[in-house]
Amino acid sequence: MQQLTKEHFQPISVDLRQAEQISRPSLSFWADAWRRLKQNKVAMVSMIFLIALIVCAIFVPMMSSNDYFTTDLAGKNKKPSAEHWFGTDDLGRDVFVRIWYGARISLEVGFAAAAIDLVVGVIYGGIAGFYGGKIDEAMMRFADILFAIPYLLVVILLLVVFEPGVGTIILALTLTGWIGMARIVRGQMLQLKQQEYVLAARSLGADDMRVLFKHLVPNSLGPIIVTLSLTVPSAIFAESFLSFIGLGVSAPVASWGTMANEGLPAMKYYPWRLMFPAVFISVTMLAFNLFGDGIRDAVDPRLRK
Amino acid sequence: MAKKPIDQNDNLLEIRDLKKYFQIGENTLKAVDGVSFTIKRGETLGIVGESGCGKSTAGRTILKLYDPTEGQIIFEGKDLSKLSNSEMKPLRREMQMIFQDPYASLNPRMTVGDIIGEALDIHGLASGAKRKERIQELLSLVSLNPEHMNRFPHEFSGGQRQRIGIARALAVEPKFIVCDEPISALDVSVQAQVVNLLEQLQEKMGLTYMFIAHDLSMVKYISDRVGVMYLGKMVELAESDKLYSKPLHPYTQALLSAIPIPDPEIERNRERIVLEGDVPSPMNPPSGCNFRTRCPKAMPECAAAAPQWKEVEPNHFVACHLYN
Ligand SMILES: Nc1ncnc2c1ncn2[C@@H]1O[C@H](COP(=O)(O)OP(=O)(O)OP(=O)(O)O)[C@@H](O)[C@H]1O
Numbered sequence: 001m002q003q004l005t006k007e008h009f010q011p012i013s014v015d016l017r018q019a020e021q022i023s024r025p026s027l028s029f030w031a032d033a034w035r036r037l038k039q040n041k042v043a044m045v046s047m048i049f050l051i052a053l054i055v056c057a058i059f060v061p062m063m064s065s066n067d068y069f070t071t072d073l074a075g076k077n078k079k080p081s082a083e084h085w086f087g088t089d090d091l092g093r094d095v096f097v098r099i100w101y102g103a104r105i106s107l108e109v110g111f112a113a114a115a116i117d118l119v120v121g122v123i124y125g126g127i128a129g130f131y132g133g134k135i136d137e138a139m140m141r142f143a144d145i146l147f148a149i150p151y152l153l154v155v156i157l158l159l160v161v162f163e164p165g166v167g168t169i170i171l172a173l174t175l176t177g178w179i180g181m182a183r184i185v186r187g188q189m190l191q192l193k194q195q196e197y198v199l200a201a202r203s204l205g206a207d208d209m210r211v212l213f214k215h216l217v218p219n220s221l222g223p224i225i226v227t228l229s230l231t232v233p234s235a236i237f238a239e240s241f242l243s244f245i246g247l248g249v250s251a252p253v254a255s256w257g258t259m260a261n262e263g264l265p266a267m268k269y270y271p272w273r274l275m276f277p278a279v280f281i282s283v284t285m286l287a288f289n290l291f292g293d294g295i296r297d298a299v300d301p302r303l304r305k
Numbered sequence: 306m307a308k309k310p311i312d313q314n315d316n317l318l319e320i321r322d323l324k325k326y327f328q329i330g331e332n333t334l335k336a337v338d339g340v341s342f343t344i345k346r347g348e349t350l351g352i353v354g355e356s357g358c359g360k361s362t363a364g365r366t367i368l369k370l371y372d373p374t375e376g377q378i379i380f381e382g383k384d385l386s387k388l389s390n391s392e393m394k395p396l397r398r399e400m401q402m403i404f405q406d407p408y409a410s411l412n413p414r415m416t417v418g419d420i421i422g423e424a425l426d427i428h429g430l431a432s433g434a435k436r437k438e439r440i441q442e443l444l445s446l447v448s449l450n451p452e453h454m455n456r457f458p459h460e461f462s463g464g465q466r467q468r469i470g471i472a473r474a475l476a477v478e479p480k481f482i483v484c485d486e487p488i489s490a491l492d493v494s495v496q497a498q499v500v501n502l503l504e505q506l507q508e509k510m511g512l513t514y515m516f517i518a519h520d521l522s523m524v525k526y527i528s529d530r531v532g533v534m535y536l537g538k539m540v541e542l543a544e545s546d547k548l549y550s551k552p553l554h555p556y557t558q559a560l561l562s563a564i565p566i567p568d569p570e571i572e573r574n575r576e577r578i579v580l581e582g583d584v585p586s587p588m589n590p591p592s593g594c595n596f597r598t599r600c601p602k603a604m605p606e607c608a609a610a611a612p613q614w615k616e617v618e619p620n621h622f623v624a625c626h627l628y629n
């Protein structure tokens with residue numbers, strides 16, 4: 001039998017640095033989120049639909065020989081045909097082109113409302129959450145009061161004061177719409193500023209600006225984007241709804257809501273006049289919501305049900 | 306430990322009657338309520354106590370991450386307690402912190418290189434190629450692969466993350482580091498690695514540590530002296546051998562009796578002091594000595610007045626009426 005001596009029991013030296021090779025490619029948070037989003041088929045289909053919607057809304061009205069306001073009483077209420085793909089309405093206007101003008105308004109309202117909510121909400125919520133204490137309390141109390149006013153009331157009041165139109169609708173939607181974003185951002189700030197990595201930055205001598213823009217904002221981007229992606233469809237729907245009940249844009253401007261409204265009495269005889277705007281409203285809403293869900297899952301996998 | 310002898314008269318840090326109160330609505334929470342001690346240059350001062358007794362708050366207040374409610378923090382002869390943030394900035398290079406939670410203490414959106422480099426950016430210590438070189442040097446110093454500087458924290462294990470945190474603290478070449486339970490979130494096998502790393506760094510760079518923990522055996526191993534805290538107050542402070550062999554305060558005695566002894570014979574026969582009840586709320590601490598509600602040796606005078614912080618033997622401080 002082999003003689004065992006003490007030398008046989010020396011610990012082998014392991015170079016810690018060798019042991020810690022990581023073979024997986026390094027992915028930043030956003031690259032990782034994009035990878036997860038790409039795997040989500042429903043979200044990708046929605047995204048492709050939305051991109052197509054945006055592209056068509058920009059180019060179809062530019063290239064079409066029809067426009068949204070020229071009336072042609074001889075050719076009113078025509079069925080869909082090669083000349084008028086979606087038919088014509090009761091004034092002989094081309095429904096196809098009007099749909100894309102309507103898409104422009106919907107997207108304008110959706111993105112403008114989201115952008116204003118983003119700017120106002122992030123600044124307001126950011127200040128409240130970052131400084132906390134009395135400032136926070138006063139600011140959030142004010143937001144609560146504003147939030148308690150029903151928005152239909154706000155819209156009606158605004159319409160009394162201003163011209164009805166896209167601008168008024170955006171104003172009405174954002175007057176209270178930013179509060180949701182402000183609450184999300186404030187919650188994030190309150191939670192994140194207690195994190196140890198913020199204390200670590202402070203102990204290294206970081207000032208407020210660095211803490212805010214290097215640590216707090218980048219870590220709040222996930223929830224901000226998720227909120228944003230759901231603000232867009234709700235603003236689009238609100239515009240359609242307001243236009244449908246006659247509080248939105250006025251003739252001859254085409255909006256999906258006004259088109260649905262005008263198509264409603266003719267539903268029995270000329271169903272396409274109601275069907276096309278209704279289908280576009282529904283499918284667009286669905287696509288935005290599914291895409292928003294996909295973003296939420298990609299940005300924060302823990303939230304997935 | 307192969308450490309340089311510590312000069313008992315060379316105080317790097319002197320804490321005098323430090324208080325930190327948090328205002329919670331109408332109530333005042335006395336997280337740290339009048340502690341005084343010194344930390345000698347090159348030593349490791351351990352701080353132990355149950356959860357919620359104010360260890361972290363004390364450490365953070367000493368680093369001026371919280372504004373002290375009262376008291377003085379004298380670092381190399383200079384009182385920090387009243388300094389503003391901008392006056393503190395150069396001093397931030399002298400004192401650093403290592404945090405408890407390796408998952409919460411690294412910004413998940415930053416690469417390891419940027420996390421460590423932040424210190425260099427804030428103080429303008431290095432930029433460009435020199436910055437990269439320095440970051441890699443720091444990573445090697447804590448036994449991490451320097452090539453990992455472009456990776457994100459979630460790609461590392463708890464022990465590796467804790468070493469990233471150590472590298473970040475070392476980037477400014479501090480003299481003093483508060484280690485706030487740096488190992489309690491780690492596996493036992495990894496704990497030893499991190500403690501050994503901290504000891505090596507101390508030797509190499511002449512660091513002074515305030516080592517917060519609730520694991521008494523680990524604190525004994527790493528500390529020169531140990532302070533015991535209870536409900537915002539320091540109750541006993543002594544050299545670690547002395548504190549463990551001859552604890553004076555009933556609370557220290559109870560804590561020590563809870564450590565299992567790896568000898569079944571002794572373990573079976575020894576007497577264990579079991580503390581009754583829960584730690585009272587720091588919003589509404591008992592009058593007099595705040596340990597009296599759980600103290601097995603409580604006397605009538607304990608309710609009347611708080612005991613004084615006294616040096617009952619050379620270098621052995623205790624706050625208890627038994628020794629007043
Ligand atoms: N920012 C804060 N605001 C209000 N109260 C706080 C704050 N930080 C700590 N406290 C309270 O102060 C007390 C001491 O907390 P601290 O974190 O210092 O305890 P600890 O000894 O470090 O405990 P642990 O071992 O759990 O880390 C606790 O009651 C805690 O709730």
Ligand SMILES: [Mg+2]
Pocket residue numbers: 360361362405485486
């Ligand atoms: Mg703590």
